[in-house]
Amino acid sequence: MNTLPRARISDVATLAGVSTATVSRALSNPDMVKADTRARIRDAIATLGYVPDGAARALALGRARMVGAIVPTLDNAIFARAVQGLQTTLSNSGYQLLISAHEYNLSAEIEVVRALLERAVDAIVLVGTDHAPQTYELIRASHVALLLTWSHAERPGAAGSGDADTPPSIGFDNQLIGQLAAEHLLELGHRRFGVISGFTRHNDRARQRIEGFRRTLAQHEIRLPDANIIEQPFGFEGGRAGLKLLTQLRPAPSAIFCGNDVLALGCLFEAQSAGIAVPQQLSIVGCDNLPIVSQITPGLTTVLLPTYELGERVARALLRWLSDGVPPQRECLPIELIVRGTSGPAPA
Template sequence: MRRTRLEDVAKLAGVSMATVSRALSSPSLVREKTLVRVRNAVEALSYVPDASARTLASGRSRTVAAVVPTLDNAIFSHAIQGMQEVLGANNYQLLLGSHNYNPDTEINVVRALSERAVDAMVLVGADHAPETLSILRQSGTRTILTWSLSNQYPCVGFDNFEIGAQAARYLFDLGHRRFGMISGIASHNDRARLRTEGFVSTLRALRVELPRGSSCEQPYTFAGGRTGLRTVLEHAPTRPTAIFCGNDVLALGCLFEAMALGLEVPKQLSIVGCDDLPISAEVTPALTTIALESGMLGRKTGQALLRWLQEGVEPGRTELPVSLVQRDTAAPPPQ
């Protein structure tokens, strides 16, 4: 069966092919009566525009690709939703890829999406394999980094060092002097690495050391948080009274394990997370955390991309705020 073509729509609507093209791409420029005829013809013929032909003709695919570490974590989903709302309202489609924190997989995903001639690419973090960045440079794909800050690429992100620093200052001010930390895997993850550096460096500036054995790296899962707490309790030279976790999923896993071990939170152990996932306010005790506005990040990224694509204004460096949300898992240490 022959594919319906643009000229078939034009013939049925009684207009030129140029008018049909204009009605599909810029309907505001077409008279209402003509627009109705074109739309009726499109519906009657079940016409689907040829995206590849439109891309060749215009030099634009009107698609943006976003490559994230995982779709399992709600914080990335919230950002994607915010980006989609902005781009979709301006007739751009969002393509997604994920790599599960594997740099080789990210290379393959970025290559595949670049071959689709996307207008722009959104990446998470500042740590990427040289080959990934080379693919984007060679293809001329506009690239914006998210969740991290960079002086080399346009970015919309958070100060991840400050996230760790805020947690350290808050717990120190509560009176804690024995600390632990459960971090995400730092390899190929600048966000995890910088949060750890912020926490450790700030404690050191306050003349408190994080002893060897008092910290560990775990996957971003509830199980990782549970294992992390057991690991810290087993290897720390003295039992910590406060633990900072690299994200809320780890912090919640840590909380669940503390309860299973009979540790009273926050009476015996204070826990601070990072993200402010919706579930963090609903558990008992509610999780104290560093809030990241993931939906705002998505919307800001979408808006920056639109200015770049439509007006040629290259995004700069946009730093979004982070703030500590005090709830029920952090309190002064036991006397």
């Protein structure tokens, strides 16, 4: 319609015949303004197509109503779903989400954090507890709220700081994931195990899952040799490669716990390609419960992580923190093992 420069609050004020202060109040505290003044302002806003400038508002207010989140990648449905829950919930409360991925590169993360802080976000969400000391330092110096997710945090990274400095976290008990998988497979009579995991360096979730699996086996007097733990890049190919390596072991495992469903599916597909019958000759347990895993045949036995809900919970905790100033309690969302066709009795 018009090619005039973007309208400012002063344009609205002039057109409505009031001061900018009144326009501002009409926008943020409507009941401080007389009804018909408000109406004139409303009309002026409409005819000018006025949209407030968030940068100016953020500068004056000291808060931008923006939250930054850094996830390992968007290329895994599990993170995409959590981001979706986070975004939707924030959005409903007038907060905007800034999203970045670091693709499992810890030093990339530092730059991403800096970029987020430079946008004057009010809070930052990070996945897991493994982050560079510099990451923690930058965030602390900036006084923005920091919430860790996905892990039900122990003491974070290498920061070495006291308990008072531990950022709050909302996530899953990753050790329990490994434990549930182990208990299920032990019950089925398995005694030789393998693990396919993403790289554990800089990934506390992966380490904890393995640890929970290993610890539970140990309680049943079964040792899990290091050689039986294969680390692979996330992706179907990683799962395939993992199975190839595990089948070369003597004795070969009869049951494999995979760090997530993508690896588990890769493992399953490779088994099918290689003519290994699942679950007759090999049992597989994953983690995440992606929508696809209940569609394929056989269905994947896996641990359900409510990640969309995780995103919601994180958002709500953050919103409360930002408004009340009270930091969230550590929280741990319930998870559950779902048994499907890829796990069965150990072969004789």
